[in-house]
Amino acid sequence: SVLIAGSANLDFVVRASHVPAPGETVLGRELATFPGGKGANQAIACARAGGAATRMLLALGDDAYAAPIEASLRDAGVELQLIRCPDHATGTAFICVSDDGENAITVAPGANAALRADDLPALDGVGHLLLQLETPLPAIEAWARRARAAGVVVVLNAAPARALPASLLDCVDLLIVNEGELAALSGIADDIDAALARIPSARVVVTLGARGCRARVDGRFLTQAAFPIQALDTTAAGDTFCGTLVAALAQGDDFAAALRRASAASALACTRAGGQTSVPTRDEVERLLAA
Ligand code: ADP
Helix, strand or coil: EEEEEEEEEEEEEECCCCCCCCCCCCCCCCEEEEEEEEEHHHHHHHHHHHCCCCEEEEEEEEEHHHHHHHHHHHHHHEEEEEEEEECCEEEEEEEEEEECCCCEEEECHHHHHHHHHHHHHCCCCCCEECCCCCHHHHHHHHHHHHHHCCCCCEEEEEECCCCHHHHHHHHCCEEEEHHHHHHHCCCCCCCCHHHHHCCCEEEEEEEEEEEEEHEEECCCEECCCCCCCCCCCCCCCHHHHHHHHHHHCCCCCHHHHHHHHHHHHHHHHCCCCCCCCCCCCHHHHHHHHHH
């Protein structure tokens, strides 16, 4: 099975003519709320991809914001390892989107920041652990270390970009990053293969938006083109890629086939508005792969 340990938020989105400047108040339009957070988005992508039982370790507050997050995960078939934190609010993100597509986002991590090293459940039956960087770094490192020692494949999506200690990277079997995150981690911005070679993990994937992705897998380089689609909203494209890639590896796909499946799923996610709601089902991905 696949265990995802990470963040879950409720996103509050308001569209307005422009993003407010410091000190300014802008009258926006109707408020929309969506379950989000990289961890939860990736868990939903993994579960919808099928092929492996999916469980998520997450922390939520004891408030009204938690229920839609739980419902979205459960509807997708994710089994929850839920830490309830009465002293913290559920994680939230406040997103203002302007008519010309700019945004400004403030995240209040709330309960996500309360996740600790010893919250990770027993790893019996877990083949892959999928992590991101929206929960406290000491916990992430402890989880990775424990999983590595138990023979679990440790996958880290190093997003959002931040400096990482070598002691964490040393526990990672597969690193997934976008171009900006790869440049930040490797210190190389203009040569993708040189940047991939600089990463200590045995396997690294860099996603390149509409240009697809490139990977270094046990010393070999692989390229996967993006599936040609009309992109409408790329929210959660990266999360769909990560969750689907791990689901494919967990069901035994070879690395090239897993990259192809992840690319198909993330391309479909780009054709639809929204985050978790835009993640395609296994059948939809199969149809694109067969086309
Ligand atoms: P992030 O949103 O995390 O920066 P990317 O923009 O690299 O991630 O997108 C992740 C993956 O989503 C890409 O590797 C690609 O497979 C798919 N994708 C993103 N944008 C497009 C697009 N315009 N057309 C087709 N696939 C896309």
